[in-house]
Amino acid sequence: MNTRSAQRPVRTLAYLVSGLLVGPAALLWTLFTTLASGVLSLTYLGPPVFLVATWGTRRIAGLERARAALVLGRRVAPPYVPTRGTNPWARGRDLVRQPATWRDLSWLALLFPVGLGCGVAGVVAAAVPTGAVLAPLWLWAVPNPHLPALVDPLFHSVPGRFALSAVGVALAPLAWWLARVLAAAQAGLAEKLLAPGPRQRLADRAEALAVTRRRVVDAQAAELQRIERDLHDGAQAHIVAAGMTLALAERRLRAAGQRDDPVHEGVRTARRQLDSALTELRRLVRGIYPPILTDRGLVAALAALAGDAPLAVDVRAGDVGALPAAVEAAAYFVVAEALTNAAKHSGADECVVELVRHPGGPLALTVRDNGHGGADPAGSGLTGLRRRVEALDGTLVVTSPPGGPTVVRAELPGAV
Structure with missing residues (x-):
């Protein structure tokens, strides 16, 4: 038997026994914090108190995840998302809306009855065959004259005690199986409540994909x-x-x-x-990738693009701040394609390019011409631009009714 296999029964028994100790403490904490938060929820102190109580609850839940990992053999990930708000009241109210908060409290309330049942059964299952195996060492010290005649030789004779020891050895695998099943059931229930739920796993997966996409876009x-x-x-x-x-x-x-x-x-x-x-x-x-974007930035690049256009172009842009290279390139090509289409197909002689970005927000880009309209939003050029913008989690909308005007609106994230 290797070291890991030898440690498995010890971990299982330690999990069941520690559940008998943690369960009552967790129940008392849950009752106290729930009562205090409920009473104070009608006052101004409710959200900050709930924030503090949740901090303690999450520490206990973290201990439960660590205990469950001993039995499951894998890490139980925490399901928490960052709280929003700049003050304790806003953060406390945000915690109330998070499902993980109530899942933690549910497990801490269930831990006492579940831990008591599984723990007592597991300890008894482990203690009975262990005591039988060690019968020759201790049974002589506790004589019992009232035993039935059928089992009296097993307790009061040396051969009988060794026979009990053999019975204990035979029952040990069954006892170990029962203790393992009980511990796995308790740890599995803890994982269901304390690990991320389906919605959280989906959100985490979406975030992971978003990070991967950002890396791909930056690398490209x-x-x-x-x-x-x-x-x-x-x-x-x-x-x-x-x-x-x-x-x-x-x-x-x-x-x-x-x-x-x-x-x-x-x-x-x-x-x-x-x-x-x-x-x-x-x-x-x-x-x-237009070199002018690297040398002079987006606004100057659009001004140069407007100067080379075969129609009058008015660029209205303030300080758009620092933007990722992929966002600048997408905005540049949107304007370039819109100006090309306006000059070739719409019969326009004037065009207005407007860039608006609030600090930390997305970049809003609008290109409006005075042509006769009728542009096909599903055309190959606009479709390619739309895909390029959507790859950055942006949007591109083209409005071109017959008679005009044609308006191209794009919204690009300030960060990718």
């Missing part, structure tokens, strides 16, 4: 910025250098009077191709 934004830097500082620089080399070669050919040489025409063609490649590369870089 960082990767896009890295690609943009590599293209800007690497490939683009090499193309510019090659263009300068070709320009210098073309100048030397002209100086040598070889304007009509086929080599000169080839150099000129190569220069034009490099210029086209550089233009395409810059367009690709801006489509991946």
Whole structure:
């Protein structure tokens, strides 16, 4: 038998015995705190007192989770969520609305009867075969002249006492099984009440997925910025250098009077191709992650975008504060796509871009043009933008009735 298997009966018995001691104390605490909170709930002191009482209740519940883990062999996670409120009264009222508070109190109230029943039965189940196994050592000290004749030899003779010891050895597995079942039942009930419930587990899972999504979004934004830097500082620089080399070669050919040489025409063609490649590369870089976002921020990037637009664009934006790179990129591309659609399809000649963000809140973005409307919200460009915004837990709504105006509204979280 390994060490863990040897410790299992000890842990089981310790759990049952300690339940006999903790149960009465937990019941008294529950009755006292419930009565005090109930009486004081009609006064101004009710929420702070309930806050203090819940603090003590959660300490006892934490002890119960640790005790149950001894039997279950796994950690019992606490179900608590952070309390909201800036003062004891608000936090106390928030605790009243949390299901975990009442689940803790329910278990502490049940612990006394459940622990008493399981504990007494488990202790008796363990004590009877143990006493029988040790009968040769102690039974001689407690003679009983009133025993029935059928069992008298078992108690008052050496062979009989050893026979009782053999019976105890035979009953030990059954007693251990019964004690283990009782302890597992009590610990299982404690886990059901003290561990997170289905709603809390769902909320925890949603929070875990949100954290994972934020990490993926941040990693994707960082990767896009890295690609943009590599293209800007690497490939683009090499193309510019090659263009300068070709320009210098073309100048030397002209100086040598070889304007009509086929080599000169080839150099000129190569220069034009490099210029086209550089233009395409810059367009690709801006489509991946606009460098101006990194250099000057979102508001300046939108102002530059408005300056390059083929229609009059009025950017109205105050201080939007620090925003994650993924949020800035999404807002930039929403405005860029809206301006492109307005210029190409709506016949608009004016457009207003408005950014509003309250401290710590989401970023509200509105693009309004004076075109004839009729934009398809399910179009490929807007659908792609909508998916990009929704990936950040944002929303994108397009309103474009016939006759206009077309309004694109996006709300992006201030943090992802």
